[in-house]
Amino acid sequence: MKYLYKYPQTEFPYAKLVEENRRRDKRQPEFELLDTGVFDEDRFFNPSESIQGVQQNGSVMRPTAGIRKVYSDLTNCTPWREPR
Numbered sequence: 001m002k003y004l005y006k007y008p009q010t011e012f013p014y015a016k017l018v019e020e021n022r023r024r025d026k027r028q029p030e031f032e033l034l035d036t037g038v039f040d041e042d043r044f045f046n047p048s049e050s051i052q053g054v055q056q057n058g059s060v061m062r063p064t065a066g067i068r069k070v071y072s073d074l075t076n077c078t079p080w081r082e083p084r
Helices: 014-023
Strands: 002-004 048-055 058-064
Antiparallel strands (some): 048 058
């Protein structure tokens, strides 16, 4: 079994989600993360977990992460130096 998540590379719009859902009544659909526009430019991280095996005392999970699109502001955040 594998779980795939999408986490925006911009600030997480928690306040916007809470505010908009408080404003809506029960007849309107829930304001979802996709509705905020944080994924419009396909800039998000792809953390995922997969179950590698199930044992008597628990499951063995394998976490992985990826980046949907790489932009220079993310790749150049730390200076690169050649090893000595």
